[in-house]
Amino acid sequence: MRIYSLKVFYQPNNNQPHENPIKILKYFFISLFAVILLFLATVYLGYKVFFKPEYSEVPTKEAIVNHSFCFGVECQEKPTTTEGYISILAAQIKRYNSETNTYWPNNSVKDYYALVESIENKKGWLISPDGKIQNLTTAEITAITHSRPRYSVGFSEFEHQGKKGMYLALSEKDLTNVLQYEKYSHLGTYDLFITYAHELFHMSEQNKWKSPEKVINASRSDRFEDLDARVQRNLIYQQVLKAIVENDTVRKQENIKAIVSSYRYYQKNFAEDYKSSLFMDRIEGSAYYFEMITSLYSAYPNQIKTEHDLYEGLKLIAQNTNPFEGIGLGIEGYWLSGWTGVLLDQYEGDQKNDWKLQLMNNPNSTPLEILSNKFNGIDLPTPQRVTEKDKIKIQSWIKQREETSNLPALFQFMYQIIF
Incomplete structure (x- = not known):
């Protein structure tokens, strides 16, 4: 018996023409140019036609x-x-x-x-x-x-x-x-x-400033999924604005006690959300406070001439602030915490720098924490209950926020960078 070994050899066809590398390069650059052109056209039309940012030279908010x-x-x-x-x-x-x-x-x-x-x-x-x-x-x-x-x-x-x-x-x-x-x-x-x-x-x-060992919620999640926490924080925000506006000393003290009671309820019942709020409340809250103070002094020199003018002006703005316009742990850090800084100024009077020094030196402090600590050992009222009406209102706001497209802002950003 004879055993045959089968071997297959590939022999190139020397008669077959090779692809011209210059031609391949040419096709590559034409394709690349077409892709770039398409991208530029998409950005241009997206910004100019399909996702134009809203524009108005007439104010929609009353003075x-x-x-x-x-x-x-x-x-x-x-x-x-x-x-x-x-x-x-x-x-x-x-x-x-x-x-x-x-x-x-x-x-x-x-x-x-x-x-x-x-x-x-x-x-x-x-x-x-x-x-x-x-x-x-x-x-x-x-x-x-x-x-x-x-x-x-x-x-x-x-x-x-x-x-x-x-x-x-x-x-x-x-x-x-x-x-x-x-x-x-x-x-x-x-x-x-x-x-x-x-x-x-x-x-x-x-x-x-002294920094915390660990930053929780460094990604700045708004934590919309925790609806009950958002409602509770919004209640505290409403209470803060109310306390700032109050002129009567006794009623103001009672309003502040109500804030502290609601805040401690929040700490206890929404522990994860509370821990996630600390960084933003300290960093963005103080920056927003600084922004409000400096803006009023700098932009309204004919109206804000004294410290008394400043706090009277802040009371007027607080009275006309809609607490339901800013829901989400991120924006709450700015507004709720910034306005709490204003309330601390009112509460501490001539010693209003004390809370700021505490904030700078204690990496775990926030304006709300500092306010709460002022009432250690003092009887507080029963925490105010959130209303179903507020809960529905906040739920509706979150839904609207989540359904709002970010494409106009994205196309504006890309257009300004490119063109």
Whole structure:
């Protein structure tokens, strides 16, 4: 018997033509160009046609007015040019820097420049702490800082030739779109000053504070799934605003006791949510407090001249604040905790820096924690029960928030970065 071994050999057909590598490269670049073109067209049409941000030059929120004050967009000068707004911003920064220690003990947010660049045009301005304005070219801006996040609310810190400051991206289109900033009644103008003060407080002031060993909820989850916790926190927010507005000393004390009672109920019955709230309540709450105080002093110099004016103005704004506009653990950290800082100022009077020093030195403290600790060993009322009406209202708000598309903001961001 003969055994055969079968072997298969591949022999190339030398007559078959090879693909031209230049031709392949050509196809690759044509395809890449087409993909890029398609992407650019998608971004352009998405922003300009399909997902246009809402726009209005007419305010949708009424001014907050009484016999002494007028707060909001309707109460401020309306610049007709970008340069006109830069003059307003420069005046705000000058007023801010004239009394920096008024806002926070040992305040580090002082003597900062503002480097403003237009997103739409090749224009820039350097504003000194004393309000002087210098026009800049793009080359001059780049020489000062390479970190230029040119999109709405874009900012970064810089230091150049002994000058420290904040880079701010200005959208000339948003400048006239009051929907972008009318919610900041404590400022009433396009909101670059808020970015300047709020973000520098994070960068320059809070970086000196003692930090917690572990940050729970570093992702800043709004925890919408915990509806009962959201309702309880909203109840506390309503109570805080009510206590701020109250003028009668006895009733104010009773209102504060009610807040502490509700807060301790929250700590006990919503332990996970409570732990998740601590970081935002401390960091963003104090920054929002700082933003409100500095904005009122800087944007309303003809109305807020004294400390008495400041707290009377804050009471008026608190009275006209809708607590149901901000639901979610993240935004609650700003508003609930920031307004609790105002209440602590009222409660402590001449010693109002004490709570701020505690906040700086204790990494686990928050304005609500500090307020609660003032009532240790004191009888408190029975915790106020949340209402079913409030629960339904908050549930509806959360549903609306979750169903709101983020695409307009996303396409605006990509358009400003690319074009």
